[in-house]
Amino acid sequence: MTEATLVFLGAVRTGGDTTAATTASALAVRDGRVLALGDEARALARTADEVVDMGDGLLMAAFGDGHAHPLFGGLESFGPQIKELDSVDAIVAEVGRWARRHPEAQWIVGASYDPALAPDGEFDARWLDAAVSDRPVVLRAHDYHTVWCNTEALRRAGVTEATPEPRLGWIVRRPDGTPLGTLREWHACDLVLDQVPARDEDELVEAIRRAGHAYARAGITWVQDAWVEPEMADAYLAAVRRGALALRVDLAQRADPDRWRAQRAPFAATRTRVAAEGGELLTARTVKYFSDGVVEGGTAAMLAPYLDAPHSCGMPVWEPSALAEAVRAFDADGFQTHIHAIGDAGVRAALDAVESAIAANPAWDRRPVITHVQIVDPADLPRFAELGVIANFEPLWAQPDPLQTELSIPRIGAERAALQYPMGELARRGVRISFGSDWPVSSHIPLEGIQVAVTRRTFTGEPAGGWLPHQRLTVDQALTAATSGVAHQAGADDRLALAPGAPADLVLLSADPRAADLMEIRHARVLGTWLAGRPTYRDRDEGRSPEVI
Structure with a gap:
């Protein structure tokens, strides 16, 4: 009998290109691919290198993200942490704190603020000036279609009341025609973003x-x-x-x-x-x-x-x-x-x-x-x-x-x-x-x-x-x-379902969302993630910190 490197015992959502996915009782992995399901997989547990008893958890095909910006997401951790802040004052305070901790930064670049925190999503440069006036500040809204700048950033970019409206973009202005500090869409945002030093x-x-x-x-x-x-x-x-x-x-x-x-x-x-x-x-x-x-x-x-x-x-x-x-x-x-x-x-x-x-x-x-x-x-x-x-x-x-x-x-x-x-x-x-x-x-x-x-x-x-x-x-x-x-x-037809021969891209959840209260689905924990049978994350829940591998 072929040996498995990894066997999961418990509920397995096999998935597939339908909305009525079936459930198996076990799954075995070898050489990065699904080897067997159900009773055949259970029979391989005795000689497997590792056996995972899932208890009340659910194993299923790993999630995919069909539209995202991973590099931008990673970069957000480099600047002021404004994403979860719920007021303009809190954002301004965080920008000021970050600027004081990073006197070496030529520009203060952050993301991503909630545009609903200001009427009509229009943010004033002077609010940021109160925290940082001697260095340019540019913050992206969380839709990444708008930026909020301080006065120094506008000055470095040469954005004034005389600046014409770009073809693809709007410069939000005060009644006297001077730029408020909010720029919308490509060409307007790029007036400032093009001045920011490139990341190495x-x-x-x-x-x-x-x-x-x-x-x-x-x-x-x-x-x-x-x-x-x-x-x-x-x-x-x-x-x-x-x-x-x-x-x-x-x-x-x-x-x-x-x-x-x-x-x-x-x-x-x-x-x-x-x-x-x-x-x-x-x-x-x-x-x-x-x-x-x-x-x-x-x-x-x-x-x-x-x-x-x-x-x-x-x-x-x-x-x-x-x-x-x-x-x-x-x-x-x-x-x-x-x-x-x-x-x-x-x-x-x-x-x-x-x-x-x-x-x-x-x-x-x-x-x-x-x-x-x-x-x-x-x-x-x-x-x-x-x-x-x-x-x-x-x-x-x-x-x-x-x-x-x-x-x-x-x-x-x-x-x-x-x-x-x-x-x-x-x-x-x-x-x-x-x-x-x-x-x-x-x-x-x-x-x-x-x-x-x-x-x-x-x-x-x-x-x-x-x-x-x-x-x-x-x-x-x-x-x-x-x-x-x-x-x-993704064009990955071999990943449409967990079947023998499919890549073992897997996620183990602490609970089955199909059996949960609908308002509690998000509280299921990810206990592990496997890419082609190799763990990339394991939740070490025995009093230890989670481990990213």
Whole structure:
């Protein structure tokens, strides 16, 4: 009889490309792959190198994250820790503390603050000046579409009342025309961000290492890095060489609407280089497009004007015809399409672009992704299935939190607010759904998003009946979206289910979410994570600290 290196005894959710996953009583691993299930696996326990008795826990395929920014998430730990702060005063105080502890820092760079903490998401440079006035400060909002700067940062960037509005971006101004300190979207943010000294390779590799540890603790073994610039690809390859990459990552290189034609050859060269040097963990098969901005900033592309800005339908990053042309070109080059689309006009432009590529190019296994999918015009819902589009949701967003109640809903009104995050509707139409986190925009912990997907309630329980409850998923549907759905997006058909021969990418939970109170799902602990049968995290719960391996 073949020997196993590792056997798990207890409930195993085998998963699969369906919403009704089956359960086995054991799983055996050998050479990084699933060797056997059920009774056959149990019979191997006697001679296995290690046996894990799971008790009341659940073993399942490891989670994936279909849309995130791991390097940005790692970098957030380098600067002022403002993410969980709940007031402007607290953020300003933390920036001041960090600046005093780091007199050597030329710039103070941090992320990511809650834009709902100030009326209309508009933050004043003078608030930061009270803490630091002699060095530039730039903080990203947690949507990463807005920055808040102090006066010195604006001065270094040359942003004044005479600065014209950039083509893609807004400089929020005071009544006298002087810049307030809040910059929205690409070209406006870049006025300041382009002045920030670049991180060196050591810092970027360390950020990747920290991100990998955070993901391992959350039970994740594959991530779509959904915004990659050239220096970031170099950093990932350096992390591979140094043994600092602890999970599988696909790099989505960002297509720029102003220079995408010149990017085609470099993108292909990066894909080839990563295939040669990235080993088994790193690929670069995807191109990322930003169709629009975000609702809370008034920059998501809408079919009708914003209620608080009747002159504006938002800010498309690409003209729809240009987006379609670029998607056709990169699709012809063999890249998977991954489009950020938030507003109903942004989603329509993304669907049109995918449809254009399908019509123009030969058939291939393209698996196009539209991510976020916040507001979809009802007329466009059938097109997801018709075009084979994967709908990648960040399920943690599907709740009436302050970002919704104080910024988004007042801008779009009740009628359009009722169209948000149509997970249930698309699932009923047979659309393939994957889950992501958009970390560090929001929490990378999958169980938190899964709880919201099945309840549509805040963690404090509001509203009691769920927000747009017809869009809720079942627990099995949500688990599938976070596992098999992401594996399908990744093109990893061998990871769709835990079956003999499948890679042993596994997560062990302290409790079965399918049997839990729906409002308690997020409290299940990750007890261990395995990548190809190798532990990357073990929760040492016998009075010792958790161990990241």
